[in-house]
Amino acid sequence: MAYNAIQDNIYNYYLTAYTPKNAGKYDAHKRSELRHIYNSMIKLNKESPLYMISDKRESARFAVGLKENARELHMELADLGGNLDSKELLERKVAYSSNEDLVTARFIGEHPSDENTMPLDIEVQSLASPQINLGSFLENGAPIALPPDTYSFDININDMNYEFQFTIRDGETNQNIQSRLGRLINHSRIGLKAEVIEGENNTSSLHIESEATGLKPGRNKLFSISDDKTSKASGMVSYLGLDYISREASNAMFTLNGEAREASSNKFTLDKFYEIQLQGVSSEENSVASIGLKADYEALADNVAQLAGSYNSFLSAVDQFKAAQSSSGKLKGEMAGIASLYKDNLSSIGLNVQEDGHIDVDKEALSGAIHSGDADDKFQVVKNFTQQIFRKTRQISLNPMKYVDKTVVAYKNPGHNFAAPYHSSNYIGMLFNYYC
Numbered sequence: 001m002a003y004n005a006i007q008d009n010i011y012n013y014y015l016t017a018y019t020p021k022n023a024g025k026y027d028a029h030k031r032s033e034l035r036h037i038y039n040s041m042i043k044l045n046k047e048s049p050l051y052m053i054s055d056k057r058e059s060a061r062f063a064v065g066l067k068e069n070a071r072e073l074h075m076e077l078a079d080l081g082g083n084l085d086s087k088e089l090l091e092r093k094v095a096y097s098s099n100e101d102l103v104t105a106r107f108i109g110e111h112p113s114d115e116n117t118m119p120l121d122i123e124v125q126s127l128a129s130p131q132i133n134l135g136s137f138l139e140n141g142a143p144i145a146l147p148p149d150t151y152s153f154d155i156n157i158n159d160m161n162y163e164f165q166f167t168i169r170d171g172e173t174n175q176n177i178q179s180r181l182g183r184l185i186n187h188s189r190i191g192l193k194a195e196v197i198e199g200e201n202n203t204s205s206l207h208i209e210s211e212a213t214g215l216k217p218g219r220n221k222l223f224s225i226s227d228d229k230t231s232k233a234s235g236m237v238s239y240l241g242l243d244y245i246s247r248e249a250s251n252a253m254f255t256l257n258g259e260a261r262e263a264s265s266n267k268f269t270l271d272k273f274y275e276i277q278l279q280g281v282s283s284e285e286n287s288v289a290s291i292g293l294k295a296d297y298e299a300l301a302d303n304v305a306q307l308a309g310s311y312n313s314f315l316s317a318v319d320q321f322k323a324a325q326s327s328s329g330k331l332k333g334e335m336a337g338i339a340s341l342y343k344d345n346l347s348s349i350g351l352n353v354q355e356d357g358h359i360d361v362d363k364e365a366l367s368g369a370i371h372s373g374d375a376d377d378k379f380q381v382v383k384n385f386t387q388q389i390f391r392k393t394r395q396i397s398l399n400p401m402k403y404v405d406k407t408v409v410a411y412k413n414p415g416h417n418f419a420a421p422y423h424s425s426n427y428i429g430m431l432f433n434y435y436c
Contacts, residue, residue: 037398044399046417051406055324062325063400069317070396076310077390080303090307090382094299095274099289102280107293109273119292120270121257123282128213128252128266131222135206136241137199138174146239152232153242157191157210157223164188165232178206178240192223206240214251214264222249252278297370300379304366307386308351308359311339315357331396331403332357338388345381 053059080092095107103122152165164184168177175196182194185208194208210222225242227234237243251262256270266278274291282288294302315335321328336357339346343353350365369378396403 040398047412047414049411050409052409053404053406055405058324059404059406062321062328063404065317065321066328066331066400066403067397069314070393070400073310073314074390074393074397076306077386077393080307080386090300090303090379090386091296092299092303094294094302095291096294096298097289097291099286100279102278102282102286103289103291104277104279105291106275106277107273108269108275119290120274122276122289122291123255123287124278124280124289125253125255126250126281127278128264129247129250130210130213131245131249132210132247133208133223133225133242134244134246135178135208136239136244137203137205138178138240140175140202140204141173144168144172144174144177144239146235149233151227151234151236152230153225153227153234153237154230155185155190155192155223155225158212160190162188162190163231175204178204181240182206206242208242210249212264213249213266215249216264220248221245254278300370301363301366304349304351304379304382305361305363307382308361311335311389312358325403325405327403327405335389335392338385338392341388342381342385345378346385349378349382351382 080090093107093109095105097103097105102124146168148168148170150165150167152163155162155164164181166180166184178196182196185192185194191211192208193211194206196204197207198204208225212222215222225237227237251264252266253260253262255261267276269275270291276291280286293299315332318328318332318335322332336353339353339357339359346353346359349369350362350367352360352362354360369375372378
C-alpha cells in the first residue's frame with residue numbers, strides 16, 4: 001500500500017527475467033475464485049499500515065519471485081490431492097516406464113478404470129525434430145560485402161510476422177554482423193535459437209533453430225526468413241544465406257501396442273491419462289518401453305518424496321533472497337515453525353525435519369511405515385502438514401509484501417477504516433498477468 005501498484009507489464013517483465021513461467025491446471029480461472037482473491041485483497045488493504053520501501057527494484061523482484069515460488073508449491077501440493085481433500089491426498093496415481101532411456105511417463109488422469117491401467121507398449125522409430133536454417137559460411141574477418149545502410153528482414157513463425165531492423169556500419173566484418181543478428185533473434189524470444197558456428201578455414205555461419213518440433217497437418221515449415229517485402233534495405237538474407245533450410249522439421253514416429261502413431265512433439269498426452277516424453281529411438285537391445293501405473297504403496301512413497309522435495313525447493317528459493325531481504329527470514333521461520341509442529345510424527349515415518357526447516361527423507365523408514373498395519377493413521381500427519389503448507393502458500397501468494405523489508409510510517413485506526421476500491425492493494429498489478 002506504500003507506492004504505486006506494479007502494472008501487469010512490469011510484473012511480466014520480472015516474471016520472465018527471474019522466475020519460471022508455467023501455468024498449471026490448478027491456476028484460478030473461475031470468476032468466483034477471482035472475486036474471492038479480490039475481496040481478500042480489499043480486506044487486507046483495509047487494515048494495512050502505511051509504509052515506505054527503500055529499494056523498490058529489489059523489492060519488486062523479491063515480491064514477484066516469492067509469489068511465483070509460492071504459487072508453484074501451491075500447484076505441486078494440489079497435484080497430490082486436487083483440492084487437498086483428506087481422503088484423496090497422497091493417493092494420486094503414479095505412472096512408471098520400464099525403459100526411461102526410451103520413454104518417460106506421468107499420470108495426469110483423474111480416476112483410472114481397469115481398462116486404463118493396462119500396460120501400454122511403445123516402440124520409437126524416430127523423434128520429432130526442429131527446423132534448422134544454416135547460413136552461408138563466410139570468412140570471419142572479411143569486411144561485409146554490403147554497403148553501409150539500415151537493413152531489415154522478416155521472420156514468419158506461428159502465423160506471426162516479425163520484422164528485424166539493424167544498421168551496417170563501415171568496417172564491420174561478416175562475423176560481427178552474424179553475432180549481432182544472433183543476439184537480436186535470441187533476445188526477441190519468438191521461438192527461435194540462433195548461434196554463430198565456426199567452419200573450416202576461418203569461416204563462420206549463423207545457425208537458426210526452432211524451439212518447436214514437428215509439423216502440423218497442412219504445414220511444410222515451422223518458420224521462414226525473407227526480405228522481399230521489407231521496409232528497409234534488402235539483400236541481407238541472400239548474402240548470409242538465412243533462408244536455406246538445412247534440416248526440415250519432422251514428426252515423432254512410434255508404435256503404441258503395435259499400432260503406428262505420430263506426433264509433432266516428443267511430449268504429448270495419451271487418452272488424457274498419460275503425459276508421454278519420448279527420450280530416445282528404439283534399438284535391437286533397447287526396443288520397447290511398457291507404460292503403466294505403479295502399485296498404491298509405490299505411488300504413496302513417490303508422492304511423499306515429491307511433497308518433501310517441493311517443500312525443500314521453496315525454502316531454498318526463499319534463502320536466495322536472504323542477503324537482499326532480511327525480512328525473508330520471517331517467512332523461513334514461519335515455514336519451519338509449521339514443520340516443527342509435526343516434527344516427531346513426521347520422523348516416525350522417515351521424514352526428518354532439520355534445524356533449518358528442510359526435510360530429509362529416510363527411504364527405508366518411509367517404506368517400513370507404508371507397509372505397516374497402521375499406515376493410514378501414521379500418514380494422517382503428512383496430510384495435516386500438507387494442508388497447513390497449502391493454506392500458507394495461499395497467504396503468501398495473496399500478500400508477499402508482508403515479507404518485504406519496509407519502514408512503517410503510520411498505523412490505521414483499527415475498526416474505523418473503509419475499503420478504497422481504487423487502491424485495493426499495493427500488489428494489485430500482480431493479479432492481472434498472462435494466466436489470470
